[in-house]
Amino acid sequence: MKPVDFSYLNAMNLEQAENALAGQSCSIVSGNQSLGPMMNLRLARPGVLLDVSRVEELRRAEETDTEVRFGAAVTHAEIEDGTVPDPTGGWMRAAASNIAHRAVRNRGTIGGSLCHADPAADWVTVLPALSAQISIAGPDGVRKVDAIDFVVGPYATVLAPGEIVVSVAVPKPSAAARWGYWKFVRQVGEFSKASAAILDDPDTGRSRVIVGALGRQPLLIDKPDDVIAGRIDGKAALSHALPDMPACAVRMHAVAIDRAIEQMAGSPE
Structure with a gap:
């Protein structure tokens, strides 16, 4: 068609x-x-x-001592290839390299992925785990929204009429930070059926467990330190957060949490 x-x-x-x-x-x-x-x-x-693919203000990536600010039109491939700075020391490059296929990554953008707000998209889950902040320009000026608050439902965001995402700022983790991101796909290039992104950064006090591909906005798990330390397993955390959802419906998501925690053991410190 x-x-x-x-x-x-x-x-x-x-x-x-x-x-x-x-x-x-x-x-x-x-x-x-x-x-x-x-x-x-x-x-x-x-x-x-x-x-807006030719708007220079949206195509830049600017690095400071504390963060990298990605223009909304920076592509997945530019993050994957390291042509723009990676504040995480490689975690974002790894996530970008597993988005769809290379042809899609060549043109798809970080801001476009967020604004499309597909519940199974990678950046929709990864960026809230990294405590990213989104700058939005509109008739009343520029406002900033935490990534975890940007997506409010499937294919729905906080953007109001006349507003445009300008940039995504990702803070730099400390040297002691650990990271894990796991997603289940039937074959390479497909959207995930379940995903989880976890950050544990004791030096900055940032610890997050984010679950994606739930058919809704990403889920921020309570008591992330207990989940990361194994005092609460992934299944129990999801049962507490989503009491109305049958356990069988989130079984893969619970496993994704556990796999992401296992992956953290290989994160550089």
């Missing part, structure tokens, strides 16, 4: 993008690896596409 007719706008800078969003209802694209297929299947029928 082919998409229904639509108008196409190409923004060359952030000001042009913001002006276009202020004047009409647009669907923003950059890599177009998610919205494009949905349009071809006519599951999505935007009247206007706003292409």
